[in-house]
Amino acid sequence: MKRPFAILASALALSAACSRDAAVSVRILAPQEGAAVAGPDVTVRLEARGIEIAPVADARTGTGHHHLFLNVDAVGPGEPVPVGQEGIIHLGGGQSEHTFTGLAPGSYRVIAVIADLAHVSLDPLATDTVRFTVR
């Protein structure tokens, strides 16, 4: 009767790992909500709370990295962040800012999402959204 207990134990460990991120949050510091900024280059600055932001290459469990979705819908909780898709940026070096270049005048929406080492978003989701205009 060892097996069912082992399975239960790993299921509990998994759910503990998934729910431990409740206090994790991310905030987009710049641009500010509703801001009109000069283009064509716009720098997005991020602040994470409750989790260490680290390079993916460090491969340290419990760390995460930032992702940006520019005019693209973000992933849901516990979903992998696509790689190589236009408008989706992985800040895999552990950066807390990213400069979008060549933005034409217009309206933009940027969504920040923190994901783990495997590029899977946290559950519950740590996310923030800002809408801004490029003049």
Ligand SMILES: [Cu+2]
């Ligand atoms: Cu990633």
